[in-house]
Amino acid sequence: MKKSSWLFMLILMMSTMMTLSSNNWMSMWIGLEMNMMSFMPIILKKVNKSSSEAAMIYFLIQTMSSALFMMMILIKAISINMSDYIMNNAITLSLLIKLGAAPFHYWLPKIMSNMNWKKSMILMTWQKLAPLMMIYNSGSSTIINLSTMCCIIIGSIGGMNQTSLRKLMSYSSINHMGWMMILIKYINLWMMYLMLYSIIMFMVTYMFSYYNIYYMNQLSMIYMNNTEKISFFFMMLSLGGLPPFIGFLPKWITMQTMMMEKEYFMMFIMIMFSLITLMFYTRIMMNMFMTFNSSTKWSFTKPNKYFNMLNIIMNLSLPLIMIMNIM
Missing domain, CATH: 1.10.287 (Helix Hairpins)
Structure with a gap:
């Protein structure tokens, strides 16, 4: 740099x-x-x-x-x-x-489709911090609740049938923004959600940038060993919030908080639309696992085994956290 x-x-x-x-x-x-x-x-x-x-x-x-x-x-x-x-x-x-929260989200996928992964990662993580803190200080609840519902619905449906991974990740970011905004009255909870989401997004964008992947069909054209495939598989499921991966932890805390506040209808909507996001994360992995991978003899990309092992350990750390809490 x-x-x-x-x-x-x-x-x-x-x-x-x-x-x-x-x-x-x-x-x-x-x-x-x-x-x-x-x-x-x-x-x-x-x-x-x-x-x-x-x-x-x-x-x-x-x-x-x-x-x-x-x-x-x-x-x-x-x-x-x-x-x-x-x-x-x-x-x-x-x-x-x-x-870039829904329904004012149209600029976010457009911009991300014109940027590389490093800039997109900054836009999806660090650039959210200051506006979210100011929304927390504004104290307005009605418009936040409406925007939260729009983020969850549009972020899930917008990612369907996307072939551009940058646009898909932007809609995924909008969906996660809805989960953060529902916790906006609890400063320590939404900041923890943003921190864990940022760590997962860093690993995802690092892998996409490392292999120079921008579109869905490129996933079937690169060569990955078994460790990298498992690492990528865990990352996508963790991003979708599937247990027992670490990405489930902030969603679990969000659901517990909403149950204490008796917001059952909103929690039901959020869980149902999270299943849609899991569906398009699974589509990404299917291109890698279920199709024949071809590699060229002129490929100079070497696997980063230390990053992959660290990624697997981190994504599987949720069961260890639960065991420590029980003990």
Whole structure:
């Protein structure tokens, strides 16, 4: 990575930390703007048609949401007669647009389809942290509940029949966003969910980037040994939240929390649509396991056995956590 890229990555992290540590809306807005302006050069690291398009879409969406957010802050500052309910909902609305949550999600798959896996991983994980914290501080519940339902439904249905793995992962991210937003009133729970999701997504995107895989049909054209196939299999099932893999832990905690709050209908919807996400994760694995894998003699990609073993151990660590809790 070039020195300039390290500089922009440092500004990206510092701007997010600034937003998280701020105690007023104006300084949070400044942190978001710094975050946007540092992420755009990262998108434009290799200037071509696709990266320019992704940067332009990202800039327009983020600017529109920031303008709405700033307008609500100014209205609140000059004490115009407007109910706090409307203002909090408008602030939350602007943050949902910035986050790419449904039904304001259309820009997210479009941008991700024009970026590589490293940039997509930053967009799906780190870039969620500051807007989610601000949504937590806004205290609006009605619009969050509606957006949560849309994220879970659209994130599951949108991933069906996708041949682009980047678009599929973007819809998967939207679905997981719904699970995080249902926990938004419990700060320690949604942050734990985001942390575990980020670790799993790092492993998934690392493997896709390592083999330079961007489309579903490429999975049947690469050679993987048995350890790598098992590692990839565990990653996909963990991302789908299937027990006994570690990805089930945040969903398990979410379901327990919702049962304590007696939100049975919402929990039923979330579980049912999670089965749809498991279906398209299984489609990814079927291309790898059930078709004939061909490899070329000119392939120089070597398996990373240490990463694969670490991945298998981490994804199977949930039973160990349960045993330790019982003891």
